[in-house]
Amino acid sequence: xxxxxxxxxxxxxxxxxxxxxxxxxxxxxxxxxxxxxxxxxxxxxxxxxxxxxxxxxxxxxxxxxxxxxxxxxxxxxxxxxxxxxxxxxxxxxxxxxxxxxxxxxxxxxxxxxxxxxxxxxxxxxxxxxxxxxxxxxxxxxxxxxxxxxxxxxxxxxxxxxxxxxxxxxxxxxxxxxxxxxxxxxxxxxxxxxxxxxxxxxxxxxxxxxxxxxxxxxxxxxxxxxxxxxxxxxxxxxxxxxxxxxxxxxxxxxxxxxxxxxxxxxxxxxxxxxxxxxxxxxxxxxxxxxxxxxxxxxxxxxxxxxxxxxxxxxxxxxxxxxxxxxxxxxxxxxxxxxxxxxxxxxxxxxxxxxxxxxxxxxxxxxxxxxxxxxxxxxxxxxxxxxx
Amino acid sequence: xxxxxxxxxxxxxxxxxxxxxxxxxxxxxxxxxxxxxxxxxxxxxxxxxxxxxxxxxxxxxxxxxxxxxxxxxxxxxxxxxxxxxxxxxxxxxxxxxxxxxxxxxxxxxxxxxxxxxxxxxxxxxxxxxxxxxxxxxxxxxxxxxxxxxxxxxxxxxxxxxxxxxxxxxxxxxxxxxxxxxxxxxxxxxxxxxxxxxxxxxxxxxxxxxxxxxxxxxxxxxxxxxxxxxxxxxxxxxxxxxxxxxxxxxxxxxxxxxxxxxxxxxxxxxxxxxxxxxxxxxxxxxxxxxxxxxxxxxxxxxxxxxxxxxxxxxxxxxxxxxxxxxxxxxxxxxxxxxxxxxxxxxxxxxxxxxxxxxxxxxxxxxxxxxxxxxxxxxxxxxxxxxx
Numbered sequence: 001x002x003x004x005x006x007x008x009x010x011x012x013x014x015x016x017x018x019x020x021x022x023x024x025x026x027x028x029x030x031x032x033x034x035x036x037x038x039x040x041x042x043x044x045x046x047x048x049x050x051x052x053x054x055x056x057x058x059x060x061x062x063x064x065x066x067x068x069x070x071x072x073x074x075x076x077x078x079x080x081x082x083x084x085x086x087x088x089x090x091x092x093x094x095x096x097x098x099x100x101x102x103x104x105x106x107x108x109x110x111x112x113x114x115x116x117x118x119x120x121x122x123x124x125x126x127x128x129x130x131x132x133x134x135x136x137x138x139x140x141x142x143x144x145x146x147x148x149x150x151x152x153x154x155x156x157x158x159x160x161x162x163x164x165x166x167x168x169x170x171x172x173x174x175x176x177x178x179x180x181x182x183x184x185x186x187x188x189x190x191x192x193x194x195x196x197x198x199x200x201x202x203x204x205x206x207x208x209x210x211x212x213x214x215x216x217x218x219x220x221x222x223x224x225x226x227x228x229x230x231x232x233x234x235x236x237x238x239x240x241x242x243x244x245x246x247x248x249x250x251x252x253x254x255x256x257x258x259x260x261x262x263x264x265x266x267x268x269x270x271x272x273x274x275x276x277x278x279x280x281x282x283x284x285x286x287x288x289x290x291x292x293x294x295x296x297x298x299x300x301x302x303x304x305x306x307x308x309x310x311x312x313x314x315x316x317x318x319x320x321x322x323x324x325x326x327x328x329x330x331x332x333x334x335x336x337x338x339x340x341x342x343x344x345x346x347x348x349x350x351x352x353x354x355x356x357x358x359x360x361x362x363x364x365x366x367x368x369x370x371x372x373x374x375x376x377x378x379x380x381x382x383x384x385x386x
Numbered sequence: 387x388x389x390x391x392x393x394x395x396x397x398x399x400x401x402x403x404x405x406x407x408x409x410x411x412x413x414x415x416x417x418x419x420x421x422x423x424x425x426x427x428x429x430x431x432x433x434x435x436x437x438x439x440x441x442x443x444x445x446x447x448x449x450x451x452x453x454x455x456x457x458x459x460x461x462x463x464x465x466x467x468x469x470x471x472x473x474x475x476x477x478x479x480x481x482x483x484x485x486x487x488x489x490x491x492x493x494x495x496x497x498x499x500x501x502x503x504x505x506x507x508x509x510x511x512x513x514x515x516x517x518x519x520x521x522x523x524x525x526x527x528x529x530x531x532x533x534x535x536x537x538x539x540x541x542x543x544x545x546x547x548x549x550x551x552x553x554x555x556x557x558x559x560x561x562x563x564x565x566x567x568x569x570x571x572x573x574x575x576x577x578x579x580x581x582x583x584x585x586x587x588x589x590x591x592x593x594x595x596x597x598x599x600x601x602x603x604x605x606x607x608x609x610x611x612x613x614x615x616x617x618x619x620x621x622x623x624x625x626x627x628x629x630x631x632x633x634x635x636x637x638x639x640x641x642x643x644x645x646x647x648x649x650x651x652x653x654x655x656x657x658x659x660x661x662x663x664x665x666x667x668x669x670x671x672x673x674x675x676x677x678x679x680x681x682x683x684x685x686x687x688x689x690x691x692x693x694x695x696x697x698x699x700x701x702x703x704x705x706x707x708x709x710x711x712x713x714x715x716x717x718x719x720x721x722x723x724x725x726x727x728x729x730x731x732x733x734x735x736x737x738x739x740x741x742x743x744x745x746x747x748x749x750x751x752x753x754x755x756x757x758x759x760x761x762x763x764x765x766x767x768x769x770x771x772x
Contacts, residue, residue, distance in 0.1 A: 047713070047714075047717050047719060048710070048713065048714075049714060049719050049720075049721045049722075051719070051720055051721070052720035052721055052724065053721065054701075054705075054721060054724070054725070055705070056701075076713065076716070076717055077688060077709070077712075077713040077716075081688060081689060081709065081713075084689060084691070085691055085707065085709060085710070091707075091709070091710055091713075092710060093705045093706055093710070302463060302467060303467060303470060305470070305471055315440075315442075319440075319441070319479045320479055321471065321477075323463070323467065323471060323477070324434070324471070324477055324478060324479070326463075327433070327434065327462065327463040327467075327477075328433075328434075328435060330462070330463075331433050331462055333433060333435050333437070334435075334437055334438035334720055334723055334724060335435045335437070335438055335439065335440060336435075337720055338438065338440070338720060338724065339440070
């Protein structure tokens with residue numbers, strides 16, 4: 001059995017907080033592959049690629065941490081091949097920070113049938129229906145093979161409408177799994193983050209938070225949200241949970257990528273967040289602008305020779321018109337997906353950079369409210385000071 | 387009626403020949419959007435985009451002239467929109483030389499039914515079945531709207547197996563159409579090239595060549611080849627035709643993109659050629675190497691951590707392994723199509739650069755034979771000194 005990490009050893013990933021405005025935090029995330037200003041949006045590279053973008057572009061648009069999905073990489077190309085390539089960094093060529101999820105979320109969301117027990121979860125592959133089992137030990141070892149800077153414990157993420165009883169039992173098991181992950185984890189150049197569950201029940205959230213933080217992980221995620229509940233429920237629960245997390249450690253909110261939601265979770269003290277939304281929208285021809293989302297398939301863009309967003313500093317906005325992008329998107333041309341993806345991801349990374357400045361200037365909430373008002377045309381709620 | 391171009395006015399496109407080895411020519415093509423060393427492979431941007439590549443990458447891989455297909459652009463987004471955007475240059479953002487075909491090839495190859503007459507050709511759109519007519523006048527005006535540096539006359543390109551009688555009549559009409567195109571054409575910043583037809587019949591080729599060159603175009607294409615005939619028939623016919631073209635004008639061979647074929651047509655005195663092959667292969671996971679084509683879907687590449695081609699200087703080969711590309715291609719990831727396209731187009735532009743050097747060194751045919759032998763593993767014919 002492995003010895004648990006010595007508390008005196010500096011963990012490979014940490015955060016220094018350089019400014020606060022209410023609950024909102026501006027800091028620097030330190031990882032073995034470089035430092036990242038926070039708050040930071042982490043683009044999702046599901047299968048080892050952020051759809052359509054190469055590493056030079058990721059760097060160019062200010063991507064910090066890039067995500068990989070353990071579930072998909074476990075099947076394709078396989079963790080062993082990634083390990084032989086020198087981990088995800090060697091395999092994909094991205095030399096900045098990376099994070100892998102545990103695979104649990106896909107096991108629970110993609111599998112038609114699955115059997116969950118104390119030992120782990122058995123499921124059928126979405127690729128070929130073959131039977132597999134993820135245990136805390138296996139999810140940890142697979143992520144060690146993938147070799148991202150940050151790995152996540154295997155957790156169960158019950159649906160928003162699961163019963164209180166289910167959530168209560170599940171969070172206890174998730175905590176026991178978290179401990180088994182920690183016991184298994186041995187890579188000193190990789191940090192293993194814990195995950196807080198507990199559904200929408202404040203007392204269960206607190207219980208999960210206590211059990212998870214007692215295990216003393218170098219960072220924590222708030223999981224089990226953005227899974228079907230309302231935005232109010234999500235923010236309410238996050239607002240109760242985030243402030244109770246150890247302030248000296250990075251806080252990761254799993255699954256937010258819309259600009260307004262990003263400002264809301266930043267306002268509640270989150271440092272890192274991820275979502276496929278900006279990349280997925282792009283593939284459907286939707287582009288983000290300071291005045292809201294626009295669908296480039298709309299007829300009015302066919303003769304619009306201006307950029308997607310006048311304020312954007314990305315290469316797409318510098319060099320290509322809405323009319324050209326609208327044409328590419330309508331014709332399902334690769335370049336269209338790629339250029340709109342580049343813009344959308346830059347849009348949210350730039351939003352995070354601006355948020356950081358306003359936190360340091362201690363005028364985050366006023367700015368976020370103004371920004372949200374403009375983005376939504378006044379139809380959304382406001383970002384409240386925590 | 388417009389006045390024909392004055393012969394004393396310098397045409398907007400021309401070529402200076404700087405070296406010869408046998409029939410092979412090394413030169414510089416001059417256009418309103420810059421000069422291009424020849425021989426040159428012209429990547430095809432069917433709908434105003436070379437599948438997956440942006441303009442920075444086209445520049446980076448040494449693309450000279452980029453093609454657009456009039457047929458597709460006429461329907462999507464429409465010549466009028468392209469004109470409003472400032473032509474294809476303004477619309478696509480590519481500021482280097484461009485060439486448009488007349489649309490005729492697609493009319494003849496894509497349409498299920500078409501009616502050809504002295505006036506022009508009527509056909510149904512592949513997009514929505516609507517009825518359209520391309521006359522020499524219309525094909526010319528549409529290309530003036532698209533505004534490429536080089537436009538092509540509307541020609542009929544009969545199938546390889548059409549009868550001698552059909553070819554004989556067709557080439558006469560094509561010559562009459564060419565004259566009508568020339569009469570219509572009025573843009574002084576665009577060159578209109580003639581096209582030689584005549585099938586595989588040497589006397590008909592000579593007849594078409596005489597009729598076309600009498601119209602005194604600033605450049606000539608050899609058309610009606612690569613349409614189903616054998617490689618020997620193609621090369622035999624080109625070998626009879628190309629040397630009879632005016633030596634002081636650019637020579638364009640329509641439709642060659644495989645590396646061996648490129649060396650063969652260069653050896654017969656061609657300056658410019660185009661083909662969708664390098665980009666189409668890439669989308670099917672096939673990559674070009676100095677030792678021949680490889681299909682990245684092949685199982686042996688799953689653990690091959692070397693580059694596609696050791697000798698290649700492209701960004702794909704510098705930064706990504708066969709194993710990673712094989713994964714992307716198998717998963718049908720946009721980045722895979724894009725990175726392999728980048729490589730394949732660079733492979734052929736680099737081949738042209740090398741061919742040019744060897745023409746200037748007057749050792750082209752020996753080098754081309756050695757190169758072909760290595761590429762084919764000794765199975766192909768040799769490039770003969772013309």
